[in-house]
Every structure is written in C-alpha cells, then in structure tokens.
Amino acid sequence: MQAPGPQFDSLSDMLQLLARRFDERPAFGHMGASISFADLDRLSRRFAAWVQHETDLQPGDRIALQLPNLMQYPVVLFGARRAGLVVVNTNPLYCCEELCQHLKDSGARALVAFAPLQAQVCQQLAGTEIEYLVTTELGDLHPLRKRWVLNLAARFKRGGAAQLLQPVPQLSGIQCMRLTQVMQKGGGLIWQPPERFGQQESLALLQYTGGTTGPAKGAMLSEKALLANLVQIRALLDHYCEPGQEKLLQPLPLYHIYSFMLTLVMLSIGSCIELVPDPRRIRTLVKCWDRFDPTVVAGINPLFIFLCQQPEFQRLDFGRLKLTISGGMALTQSVAQRWQQVTGNAICEGYGLTECSPVVSVNRPDDIHLGSVGCPLPDTEVRIIGEQDQRLPDGEIGSIFVRGPQLMQGYWHQHGETQQAFHEGWLDTGDIGLIDTQGYLRIIDRRKEVINVSGFKVYPSELEDIIACHPDILECAVIGLPDSCSGEQIKLYVVPASQQLTIKAVRDYCRERLTPYKVPRLVEFCQQLPRTSIGKVSRRALREQALGRRTL
Template sequence: MQAIGPDVASLSDLVHQLARRFDEQPAFGHLGARISFADLDRLSRRFAAWVQHETDLKPGDRIVLQLPNIMQYPVVLFGARRAGLVVVNANPLYSCEEMCQQLRDSGARAIVAFAPVPVELTQCLASTAVEYLVTTELGDLHPPLRRCGLNLLARLKRRGMRPVLLSTRRAAGVRQIALTAVMQKGSKLIWQPSESTGIEASLALLQYTGGTTGPAKGAMLTEAALLANLTQLQALISQYCVPGQERLLQPLPLYHIYSFTLTLLMLSLGAYIELVPDPRRVRGLVRCWDRLDPTVLAGINPLFVNLCRQPEFQRLDFSSLKLTVSGGMSLTRAVAARWHAVTGKDICEGYGLTECSPVVSVNCPDAIRLGTVGKPLVQTDVHIVDDCGHVLPPGESGNIRIRGPQLMSGYWHQRHETETVLQDGWLDTGDIGLIDHDGYLRVIDRRKEVINVSGFKVYPSELEDVIACHPDIVECAVVGLPDSNRGEQIKLYVVPANQQLSIREVREYCRERLTAYKVPRSVEFCQRLPRTAIGKVSRRDLRDRALQGQRVH
C-alpha cells in the first residue's frame, strides 16, 4: 500500500482520498475518543457547508483557529480549506492583547476558539474585522455522555471547582455560535467545492512566526508549498513507515508549523494520531504512551528531558517505536544520549523554518549524524554564503540560504521584510551553519544571537551543548549582555538537577572544557526557563530580564 502521492491537488483532495482509502480506520483521537478518516471527511464537509450557506465568508477570507490539540482542530482545518478560507493558527495561551494584534494584522473575519472565551477577548473583537465567533469545548466530538462529563470537568478545573456557564457576552456585530450547532446545521446542507484561481496562487495558511528575534510576521504558505513539503517528506519516510499501520503520539501543539506538517505527513500515510491537549502533564503523557504504544513520536529537547526523568517512562516497552523526531530547537548531545540510554532508540533531528513550510533537512533513521540536522530534502538547495553572498566551500561556516518549492510566497502585508529575506528565489534564513564534506547540514546558531566577546564570536548553542552534559544540570541557556570593556559578556542560566550544585562548580566545569573567552562571566540558577509556544527556550526573554535586573524563578 502506497502513501497518498504528489497527484493530490489540494488539502481537500487529500482528506477525500484518505477517506476512500482508509475509511473507518481511526485518524485522530484524544482522551479516549476517536474519529475515523470517514468521520474527518464527513465532518469537515459539514463545516465547509455551514461556511458556504450560513455565512457571507468568501474564499480568501481569513479564519483564526485558536485551539489546543483536540479532534476539532483537524475537522475545522480541513473544513475551512474546503470552503476556500485561509487558516490563521493561533496559540490558545495568547494574552488578549496578543490575540487582538494577530486578529487585526491578519484581518480575520472569523475565529474558532476554545470555550469559555475570555470576556476581555470578546470585548476586543469589536475593534477587529471578526464577524463570526465559533466556540467549542473539550469533549464536543466525544460520545454524548462522555462529552457532558468532560466539558463539565473542564469548566470546574478552569474556575476552581465552581460550575460556570459559557460566556454569553457578545461583541457588537459578532455572531457567536457553538461548533456543535455548526455541525448540526451543516449536516442538512450540501458543500460545493470552491472555485480556485489555481494551486500556485491558493493561500492556505497565514502562519505567524514566533517573533523570538522581533515582532511576529505572518508567513504566507500556499497549498503548493505545503503539499511540496509533504511530498518531499514522504519520499524520505516511506521506507521506514507502513501506510495504515503507524501510530503517532503528538504532544506538540498543532498550531505550530513543525507539528502541523509532521501531523499532516503521518495522516497522509493513514496513521492514527493521538493528540495530547496538555503535554505539560508529563505523567499523563506517559500513561497515554503506555496505552497507545506509539511507533512515531514528535518532540523537542525539553520534552525528551522531562520524559526521561520519569521513572514510569523508564519502565515502558519501546520495541514498537520506529521514529523519534526532533525539531523546533537544537537537540543537545546530552539529551540524545539520555534518550538512547532509556529507550534504546536514536532521535532524528531535523531543521526547518516557518518560511519553509517548514522542513529543510532531516537525519534519516539509519544514517544519523549527531550534531547535524541531516541532508537537505529532495528538490531543496542549501547554500552557505559569506556576508557578501559568495558561496562557501564545505566545512566553512556562514549564512544559510535555501531554495525549494516549499518556500513561502512572502510575509503578509510586509513588502520590505519580504524583499529583505527573499531574493532571486533564495531565502536568507538568518541562521549560521555549515555543510560538511558528506553533505550534512549543521546549524550553529541564529545570526542575531551570536555573542561578540572582545571581537571573538561565541555561539550560544555551542556552549549550551557542552554545559548541558554536566550530570547535575537539567538544562541551560546562554545570552549575551552589553559590556563596556569586552563588547558583550556571557551570562549562563542553569536549571540544576542537584540543589547542592554551586556556581563555582559550574564555572570550573566550563573552564575545563571551553576556551577562556567562552566561559560565562555570570551564572544564575533558576527552577525553569521561559519558553516560546512550542517549548523552545526564549533567549530574548532571558536577555530582557537580565537587562532589567530581574531574576528568573
């Protein structure tokens, strides 16, 4: 049995073909309930029919999905695309200010949000273009009795054990409707495939970058780019996975492009995907693993650390696990070694950017080179260039440039930013790296985060990789701070595993393994590090706090 191939013309065609091929096999599930490929096809048609017949939304209009990892997400995603809407992914944990900024920038006319919707967000909708607010609760796609129980339990937890009703406050001019009502109405309506101007011009996602080095920008990803990346990844993964027989455990948020595309990839293989709404509950994640016995896991460095520290996880059977995929941030050698010691499996680290839909390169399971992010995908060109744009030979570090069919078409309403990073079909990634003599790509660091100490370049990721190998350190982060004598000085943040660990021991460990100018000038211990939506350590936040004289708790 083959995977859904490159003949798929759209995401709508993808879900239709999957339903025909895999029918009643389970596609998605969470918290004990599942929907089949046929259910996904049917329910997404209902949502699309509601959009076409019950709203004045037109193809090309933006719809925001502000949902955690629940089955409603893929239903609404495919339903929105079937109606020709452009999907804007949003973090459910955004503050009202962050959410309103994204709504205004995208010009979204509709939003699907997790209930209860904060009153502050409802009030601010009046200052946006939003006309339709669709709400959904945790158990809305579960069987009736379980749905009621899950929804009630979720409300009790969110309100400190006091039962509450969903917010009924409405912003002027905004129509609010429950997703369950949308599905009921859509079941009586007929969806008609929307007319398109062609796949090359069909914008599918407005995917906002994390804004770790500046204000968030909306990367415009077409269906052509998404499907190209999907086809590239299928060419790589098909030799390791069997269509219709894989099980993906997905604790990473689907609103992030890394987990979005990996989930789409496994779905195209007919895999069952177990969604984890809250991966911060690590013990619950371990129990989920025990029940599912996954063949594929999507993760990032901190998640691997947290899992390996759980005694219950260490006792699990990992014989079914075929692929452990890492992305979104650098994988440290210490974490890779610990994962292998616990599971007996290696981690396949990859590299990507929102602007690349997102995958650029990945280590193949049978050809992993630790410390690299593998070789570029098929039809993907990667050049290492100097500051003048001249291509550098293998082994020399410089700026990473990328060319391929998975590139974005530009940043939403930001022509200058687009022209800055996209030139002659090449994307300037803002990353520094090198390609070795065997064609493996190594990403050294973000260009903007390189520390200049007395004229010497210091790469934070290099230091973190070395320091994280200390047996009494859970994780660490390095930032550069202004220094009147040296230009910049290095500050190290450490999350200790042993409370007896001292700053002196840490600095001595660094002196033994690092050149003198790379040894951190100051060290601060903390209980946890600030993170972005995907779980990546936010160096920007750490630097801002240090400049303001604030400690990290």
C-alpha cells in the same frame, strides 16, 4: 534526489482519497475517543457547508483558529480549506495583546476558539474585523454521554458551579455559535467546491513566526508549498513507515508549523494520531504513551529531558517505537544519548523554519549523524554564504540560504521584510551553519544571537551543548549582554539537577572545556527557563529580563 510527483491536488483531495482508502480506521484520538477518516471527511464537509450557506465569508477570507490539540482542530482546518478560507493559527496561551495583534494584522473575519478562553477572547474582539465567533468545548467530538461528563467537569474545574450553565456570549455585530450547533446546521447543507478551488498557488495558511528575535511576522504559505513539503518528507518516511499501520503520539501544539506539518504527513499515510492537549502534564503524557503505544513520536529537547526523568516512563515498553523526531530547537548531545539509553530509539533531528513550510533537512533514521540536522530534502537546495555574499565551501561557517518549492510567498503586508528575506529566489534563513564534507547540514546558531566578545564570535548553542553535558545540570541557556570593555559578555543560566551544584563547580567545568573568552563571566541558577509556545527556550526573554534588571 527528487521527490515523487504529488498524489493529490489539494488538502481536500487528499482527505477524500484517505477517507475512501482507510474509511472507518481512526484518524485522530483524544482521551479515549476517536474520529475515523470517514468522520473527518464528513464533519469537515459540514463545517465548509456552514461557511458557504450560513455566513458571507468568501474564499480568501481569513479564519483564526485558537485551539489546543483537540479532534476539533483537524475538522475545522479541513473544513476551512474546503470553503477556500485562509487559516490563521493562533496560540491558545496568547495574552490578550498578542491575540488582538494577530487578529488585526491578519484581518480575520472568523474565529474558532476554545470555550475556556471565551471571556478573554471576547474582550479583544472590539477593533478587529471578526464577524463570526465559534466556540468549542473539551468533549464536543466525544460520544454524547462522555461529552457531557467532560464538558461539565471542565466547566466546573475552571469556574465552579457558576460556570456550569455559561451561555454563548452575545456581542454586538458578531454572530456567536457553538461548534456543535455549526455541525448540526452544516449536516443539512451541501458543500460545493468554490470557484478556483484546488488552485495550489492560492494562500492556504497565514503562519506567524515565533518572534524569538523580533516581532512576529505572518508567513504566507500556499497550498502548493505545504503539499510540496509533505511530498518531500514522504519521500524519506515512506521507507520506514507502513501505510495504515503507524501511530503518532502528538504532544506538540498543532498551531505550530513543525507539528502541523508532521501531523499532515502522518495523516497522509493513514496513521492514527493521538492528540495531547497539554504536554506540560508529564505524568499524564506518560500514561497516554503507555495506553497508546506509539510507533512515532515528535518532541523537542526539553520534552525529551522531562520524559527521561520520569521513573514511570523509564519502565515503559518501547518495542513498537520506530521513529523519534526532534525539531523546533537544537537537540543537545546529552539528551540524544539519554533518550537512546532509555528507549533504545535514536532521535532523528531535523531543521526547518516557518518560512519553509517548515522542513529543510532531516536525519534519516538509519543514517543519523549526531550534531547535524541531516541532508536537505529532495528538491531542496542549501547554500552557505559568507559576509561578502560569496558562496562558501564545505566546512566553513556562514549564513544559511535555502531554495525549494516549499518556500513561503512572502510576509503578510510586509513588502520590505519580504525583500530583505529573499535574494534572487533564495531565502535568507537568519541562521548560521555549515555543510560538512559528507553533505550534512550543521546549525550553529541564529545570526542575531551570536555573541561578540572582544572581536571573537561565540555561538550560544555550542556552549549550551557542552555545558548541558554536566551531570548535575538539567538545562542551560547562554545570552550576550552589553559590556563597555569587551563589547559583550556572556551570561549563563542554569537549571540545576542537583542541589549540590555550585556556581564555582559550573565555572570550573567551563574552564576545563572552553577557550577562555568563551567561559561565561556571569552564571545564574534558576528553577526554570522562559519558553516559546512550543517549549523552546527563549533567549530573547532572558536578555530582556537581564537588561531590565540593569535599569532598575
């Protein structure tokens, strides 16, 4: 199956077409306010004009965005691309060391940051190439009166009265401005498409990998790759979505490639997208859901768990919900079943990775194969490769290789890593899986996280899926630890859903359902599991924690 040809040549071209077609319809919303497609087109032009006339930034220069889910994010994103800048997504929750590492590695010359992070950010700019710092506050794109209320309330909340009149920072050699000032200046300037603008081969996004099994690397994603993946996904979703009528509730952070691409896809069909800055505030999220009444929602396994636990959520009307999409981590069978019981809507699980812009495969809403991540997208090829570099037949487990137009150009300034990742045009995903006899892709685990017990391979995701079905277990995670006798031993972390649960009960449950060598030797109860920026359980952090205890 082939995807239809692209309807636009660039993200800027896409936005212009959307602004003409959907005009004053809301594109993005936040806390009761919204900006229309026409607003998004106009404001992003202002930002691009400011870049061109008020800075010496040139096409190809990097601009880092450190923003939560606010309406400012898409404005700056499209504005930066219209000026030919390469966007570097950074997590607002990064510690100082992580932020500094990404700024230095990317060579970013500009940074747009959330104002509450101002003090932390300013401490890290020394030694980087940042020359322009733009800060924005919570309500900057809300109507004037509400903007003042939101911003004053946010300042007071984070720092008391001393924060109410916090000045713009003054840093040696760095031009610092508020985003509202940038928009005001840009309004009197004219944006001109830069030379070579619209050339899809040019780098558009420098997206750092999650670093769940090693140091984060900057995946170089061209506009061509991003648009290719957008068109591939549209080839499927257009059968289920009505242009201009859909409403996407987006609680996942836009700086993550999964939510970034889904947001672009839904925007491209004229959807209204409600941005949720902090999905950890579950009750606030439930109220937002009730008010917004979405037709499409994106999530990950833990988010579905937490929502289904809320009595207020269980009482909502899900009559308009068409699509629930899961990605970023494995969806457990128990969670998928619980979600369908509560909402009446099945979860469409997909698979992707940063290096693929990111989507590789997805279940169709009317043809969901639970336990699989669906069939590959149009124009996408998937192969399963064995330990001797041979192609494996359907049904056999091996390494997953992908080929398609959505692949990255390589890793930023890491030629050796790029060479290791690519094999004659095929990307080694680092994941293990199989293609079943019906052509559906099934993900087993990350290759680096497979546990070797006395020569037998144990896949953590398989154990987690089985163990999570215990009615008194909310969540669990499995890791491997070094063992002098068996090579590795299995350790299980459990978040209990009931105070009555015991370690003995967990072990008995495992012995009844697992081969003896797969039964965890170590079991530890905990209140919560460490997570990555998108909410995925970090096995790496658990392993480092366990190994650290051994050395004490």
